[in-house]
Amino acid sequence: MSESQEWCSKLNIWVTGAGSGIGAALVRLLVEEGHYVIISGRRREPLLTLQKAAPKRIRVLACDVGQDDSIAEAGATLREITDQLDMVIACAGTCEYDDGLTLDIKSYRRVFDANFFGxxxxxxxSLPLLSNSRKPVFVAVSSLSSVVGFPRAEAYGASKAAVDYFMQALRADTANVCxxxxxxxxxxIDTPLTQENDFDMPFLMTAEQAAKRILIGLKSNASVIDFPKRLSWPLRLLGTLSPVWFNLxxxxxTRIRTLRKV
Ligand SMILES: NC(=O)c1ccc[n+]([C@@H]2O[C@H](COP(=O)([O-])OP(=O)(O)OC[C@H]3O[C@@H](n4cnc5c(N)ncnc54)[C@H](OP(=O)(O)O)[C@@H]3O)[C@@H](O)[C@H]2O)c1
Incomplete structure (x- = not known):
């Protein structure tokens, strides 16, 4: 069966970070196509609002993906709701910038809990439920910020780089299984996550545009979906020409002009 034929059947999908932004836009597209979607986030209210888009095809499962107790409880509920997941989209994430190189460990842990451990x-x-699907798909939302080191993004960028490596290792480890x-x-992407950014965001896209790009990539055979290309290509090039990035x-x-003295 081809990828597009596969998408003709109705899939069981779990989306985390579904209450707003990219996750919510993706859920709307997925239910428009007739799929069944379980949606997660910490706050129940935005999830309940989203559920109104297709009450029979959306189930709400509020949880904190970075907290051991909460995710274990969510996993148990997930297994009560369904015995099979065809696709899981780990989209939950948060961003905290390190202004002035504070190296505040609590902030770094919050970012890593949601973005990486999440x-x-x-x-x-979800793995036991994915293993009951004929063609299971696990999707993780990282960021182009992982391609090169951005000022103030020590925590956020590092958490996303960790996701990139985790997904590469996972791909290698599952090379012989389905x-x-x-x-x-x-x-x-213009979402609540970026709305407080006080710097220029080149090639800013809407959450709906981002969701469409992701869906097109998922329907192809892509194992990496980078977009927009007009940002990903220059960043990748700069990654290889790091002296241009770091010297020019x-x-x-960067906003740092002096290092704090002890
Ligand atoms: N916007 C961008 O420019 C951009 C660029 C690259 C990558 N991304 C990534 O795209 C993903 C979606 O972000 P977005 O831009 O759509 O931002 P968003 O609108 O803030 O969405 C993030 C969602 O994740 C949920 N969330 C946060 N921490 C969570 C946790 N610990 N457990 C469960 N849910 C949690 C939030 O809901 P609750 O607060 O209710 O939990 C929220 O609905 C993130 O992984 C982000 O890093 C975004």
Whole structure:
């Protein structure tokens, strides 16, 4: 069966980070196509609002993907709701910038709990259900910020780089079994996550545009979905020409002028 034929059948999908932004836009597209979607996020209210788009095809499962107790409880509920997941989209994420190189460990842990451990937890809880699908797909939403080191993004970018590596290792580890892994790396998307950013965001896209790009990639054989190309290509090139990035561009972007004295 081809990928597009596969999409003709109705899939059981779990989407985390579904209450707003990219996750919510993706859920709307998926239910429009007739799929059954379980939606997660910490706050129940936005999930209940989204459920109204297709009450018979959307189930709400509020949880914190970065908290051991919460995700374990969600996993148990998930197994009561269904015995099979065809696709899991780990989209939950948060961003905290490190202004002035504070190296505040609590902030770093919050970011890693949601962005990195959230992905690991989501896979662990869903893997037994994915293994009951004929063509299971595990998707993790990272970021183009993982391609090069951005000023103030020490925590956020590192958590997304960890996701990139995790997904590569997972792809290698599952090379002989039937699990498709997909790494999604968006550029700047207009969502609650970026609405407080006080810097220029080149090639800003809407959440709906981002969701459409992701869906097109999922329907193809892609294992990495980077977009928009007009941002991903220059960033990848800059990644290989790191002296240009670190000597010419980064000095104009960083806000740090002196190091704190002890
Ligand atoms: N916007 C961008 O420019 C951009 C670019 C690259 C990558 N991304 C990534 O895309 C993903 C979606 O972000 P977005 O831009 O759509 O932002 P968003 O609108 O803030 O969505 C993030 C969602 O994740 C949920 N969430 C956060 N922490 C969670 C946790 N610990 N457990 C469960 N749910 C949690 C939030 O809901 P609750 O607060 O209710 O939990 C929220 O609905 C994130 O992984 C983000 O890093 C975004």
């Amino acid at each position: 992905v690991v937890n989501t896979l662990r809880e 699990l498709r892994t997909v790494l999604v790396r968006p550029g700047f 561009i980064a000095p104009r972007m």
